[in-house]
Amino acid sequence: MDYKFSDRISSLKPSAIREILKATSAGDxxxxxxxNPAPEAFPVDDVRKITAEILEKDPITALQYGISEGYTPLRSTISKYMKEKYNVGSEDDDIIITSGAQQVIDLATKVxxxxxxxxxxxxxxxxxxxxTYRSYKGRLVGVDVDSDGMNMEMLEEVLKKEKRAKLIYTIPNFQNPSGVTMSREKRQRLYELAKEYGVIxxxxxxxxxxxxxGENVPCIKSIDTEGIVIYSGSFSKILSPGIRVAFTIANKELIAKMTVGKQASDVHTPVLTQMIxxxxxxNYDMEGHILKIRDIYRKKLELMCGLIDSELGDFVTYVKPEGGLFIWCKLPDSVNMLKFCSVAAENKVAVVPGIAFMMYPEDKTQCVRLNFSTPTDDGIVRGMKILGKVKEMF
Amino acid sequence: MDYKFSDRISSLKPSAIREILKATSAGDxxxxxxxNPAPEAFPVDDVRKITAEILEKDPITALQYGISEGYTPLRSTISKYMKEKYNVGSEDDDIIITSGAQQVIDLATKVxxxxxxxxxxxxxxxxxxxxTYRSYKGRLVGVDVDSDGMNMEMLEEVLKKEKRAKLIYTIPNFQNPSGVTMSREKRQRLYELAKEYGVIxxxxxxxxxxxxxGENVPCIKSIDTEGIVIYSGSFSKILSPGIRVAFTIANKELIAKMTVGKQASDVHTPVLTQMIxxxxxxNYDMEGHILKIRDIYRKKLELMCGLIDSELGDFVTYVKPEGGLFIWCKLPDSVNMLKFCSVAAENKVAVVPGIAFMMYPEDKTQCVRLNFSTPTDDGIVRGMKILGKVKEMF
Structure with missing residues (x-):
């Protein structure tokens, strides 16, 4: 059979980058x-106790069909939490539980x-x-990231020019891959521009x-009086990514359409994991656990940054992140970035070439992304020393 | 904000049918x-034991990110089971685990x-x-269902005419909503027609x-030598719908594209539920459990069919299903079918008006769908007696 695939899926080609990544997936x-979160960052005992209790007390609810909007008690719990802690959500908003935050992106694009x-x-x-944007044949337009977030002049130019702009996508905290956090002023400006041009x-x-x-910066959603912000939150980094529980808070009209979209995608997110x-x-110490994993990641971040400075200090530049999982390192202009990643891989250190994160293959970047949450402390030390030697070859 | 939704989601309008269904969702x-499966059809004790064991022995695997293709041991287990029991799957095929069988439909359409x-x-x-087909702006073309499955003359006419046909969708066993099982001859003919016209x-x-x-009829996939059948199977009806674990077996090229599609939808299906x-x-008695739930549903099916005959025998006609969950009852031509459903709902019995299952709102049907798995035996008796009285009003 000579398969004729849809245009949308044909636009998602496996790339040279994936081949580099594949070569680096070996155990050593x-x-x-x-x-990935660090294995020590999972509240394993809590999950054990909770799951046993759910399956003892309310197994049929956990195993029967649920509704597409999500497990009602969880929707209430998250709504309350997000309102109290971050002032996210209003009377005009609603919430649905999704199968990971990837599905929020999918549903927002779909609708x-x-x-x-x-x-x-x-x-x-x-x-x-x-x-995901490519899979819907959306046309991507990139805006540069400064050390305090998206470049607002460039954003305004894009909004002026692109009459078919429907969505502005941002990761305001510890952005992936740049590690940058958007300033309060830029969040305000982004909101105003989106309002002015009628873009979600x-x-x-x-x-x-x-x-x-550093200090917490208010969510963009917390200043949303017009219903133009779709907020996406996730339990992947604080509880477990494997259980695939995330959520979105947005205006009721948007949520109603996203619910219809979810019905056609996977009907509902598993009930058991939502109940967990x-x-x-x-009933457990989520806040205490968050403090614990912040400690874990703070130590790993400091360890890696110290080693970047000592091993690669004269070679790379980077903005030190205030959180998250990633450090974005710029190599000298004279260095072939893809070649650097290949040589690192040959020397048993996997880093992601920055081009993977760009809108188009022809875009230019001299950066590579380093993750500090997955490797052990010993791995961080050994890996950075290897990169220090790889540097000598360039 | 005046939201401008995508064309694809705007084509999914809430219908008059949903309003009828909403009116019948009250507890009484x-x-x-x-x-829904009957609550007594869930292997609750098994799930309790299994889940405790997984979270004791291998919690990090259960909580960490998984791969988009699915939990590797489960993929092997299902492949072996489907090959041995149903001769489904060949060396040219591959398998991915999905978030319910709804996602198989979504991914097949996407690619x-x-x-x-x-x-x-x-x-x-x-x-x-x-x-789901509507959500991708696919154009639906319906083929009538005879008492032994899809009408093959009509299918051939459609294939001759529709040059842009990409997919033939069938539920060959105990079809939803008709309850009909496609004969072995028709499965063979369907496969040959699909091959001739190059449609999946x-x-x-x-x-x-x-x-x-009745006797098991071989799966269409079991005669697929050309790689033109995408097979979709699910654990929703035999283990639990709430855990959302299903799978698809198809040619490797198709599976590779569907995997890329899944990556952009929800990354992967939860690992814990796949491990369960x-x-x-x-390591548990799945076959024994399947025999048990067949007994449960056989009794409910017989009970409902007996009551259809005694209460509505002169009013409706139906093909008695050999399994599944539904009975499809045709009302006399003189009866306003939607009105019948409304009056039934007013009398506290919810049935689905057949128009919900048609391609287009202007399509004609005199049928209603009855489910026998969800109500209790007592509910079946009371409900059918009420429908017997509702009948008298028409």
């Missing part, structure tokens, strides 16, 4: 390319973006999001709870 | 409109159907599938294990 490679409509994104940005903002905040230093999250939030 | 209504391409479906068919078959088999009487299914299949 130090994983600076990953984005808002026609083929050839424009999605504006920080450039570089999360490859998973970019691929998708505020993707998977790392928000992973702040290691609800029980954890209500 | 007898649920002949549902499609094969461009906007305005044609999806051929049994008419009537599963509303969830039809809505999506064989959706969620009810296959729920046979109450794997453990259940390997």
């Amino acid at each position: 490679v130090i994983p600076f390319a990953a984005g 808002l973006v026609n083929e050839d409509d424009v999605v504006i994104s920080e450039s570089p940005s999360f490859i998973g999001a970019l691929n 903002i998708l505020e993707d905040n998977p790392y928000g709870e992973l702040r290691c230093s 999250v609800n029980e954890w939030m209500n | 209504v007898i649920p002949f409109a549902a499609g 094969l159907v461009n906007e305005d391409d044609v999806v051929i479906s049994e008419s009537p068919s599963f509303i969830g599938a039809l809505n 078959i999506l064989e959706d088999n969620p009810y296959g294990e729920l046979r109450c009487s 299914v794997n453990e259940w299949m390997n």
Whole structure:
């Protein structure tokens, strides 16, 4: 059979980058390319106790069909938490539980973006999001990221020019991959520009709870009086990514359409995993656990930054992140960035070439992304020393 | 904000039917409109033991990110099971685990159907599938269902005419809503026609294990030498719908594209729930449990059919299903079908008006769908007696 695939899926080609990543997936490679939480960051005992209790007390609810909007008690719990802690959500808003935050991106695109409509994104940005926009044949337009977030002059120019702009995608906290946090002033300005041009903002905040230093900056959604911000939050980085529980808070009209979209995608997110999250939030020490994983990641971040300075100090530049999972290192202009990644891989250290995060293959970047949450402390030390030697070859 | 939604989501309008269903969702209504497994059909003790064991022995695997293709041991277990029991799967095929069988439909459409391409479906068919096709702006073309399955003359005419046909959607066993099982001859003919016209078959088999009487008919996928059948199977009806674990077996090229599609949808299906299914299949009495739920549903089916005959025998006609969850009853031509459903709802019995399962709102049907798995035996008796009285008003 000579398969004729859809245009949308044909636009998602496996890339040269994936081949580099594949070559570095062997067991003896130090994983600076990953984005997994540290194994010690999972509240294993809590999950054990909670799950046993749910299956003892209320097994049929956990195993029967649920509703597409999500497990009602969890929706209430998260709504209350987000309102009290971050002032996110209003009377005009509603919430649905999704199968990971990837599904928020998928549903937002499904309900808002026609083929050839424009999605504006920080450039570089999360490859998973970019691929979802591509899968709907949205046209990506990138906006540069400064050390305090998206460049607002460039954003305004893009908004002036692109009449079919439907969505502005941003990761305001510890952005993936740049590690940058958007300033309060820029969040305000972004909101005003979106309002002026009638474009919806998708505020993707998977790392928000992973702040290691500095002051919390209010969510864009917290100043949303017009219903133009879709907020996306996730339990992947604080509880478990494997259970795939995330949520979105947005205006009721948007949520109603996203619910119809979810019905056609996977009907509903598993009930058992939603019940686990609800029980954890209500009756276990979630806040204590968040403080614990902040400590874990703060130590790993400091360890890696110290080693970047000592091993690569004269070679790379970077903005030290205040949280999250990633450090974005710029190599000298004279260095072939892809070659650097290949040689690192040959020496058993996996880093992601920055081009993976750009809108288009022809975009230019001298950066590589390093992750500090997945490798062990020993792995960080060994890996950075290897990169220090790889540097000598350039 | 005046939201501008995408064309694809705007084509999914809430219908008058949903309003009828909403009116019948109150607690005191007898649920002949549902499609939920009976609560007594869940292997609760097994799930309790298995889950405790997984979280004791291998919690990090259960909580960490998984791969988009699915939990590798489960993929092997299902492949072996499907090959041995149903001769489904070949060396050219591969398997991915999905978030419910709804996601198989979503991914197949995503990778094969461009906007305005044609999806051929049994008419009537599963509303969830039809809505997914609509959500990709596929054009639905219905083929009548005879008492032995899809009408093959009509299918051939459609294939001759529709040059943009990309997918033939069928539920060959105990079809939803008609309850009909496609004969072996028609399966062979369907396969030959699909091959001749170069169109992929999506064989959706969620009810296959729920046979109450008659002989097993081979899966279409079991005769697929050309790689033109996408097979979809599910654990929703034999283990639990709430855990959302299903799978698809198809040619490697198709599976590779569907995996890329899944990456952009929800990254992967939760690992914990996949591990539960794997453990259940390997070390618990799944076959014994399937026999048990067949007994449960056989009794309920016989009870409801007996009552249809005694209470509505001179009023409705139906093909007695050999399994599944639904009975499709045709009302006399003189009766206003929607009115019948409304009056039933007023009398606290929920049935689904057949129009919900048709391709287009202007299609004609005199049928209503009754479900026998969700109501209690007492509910079936009371509900059918009420319908017997409702009948007198027409």
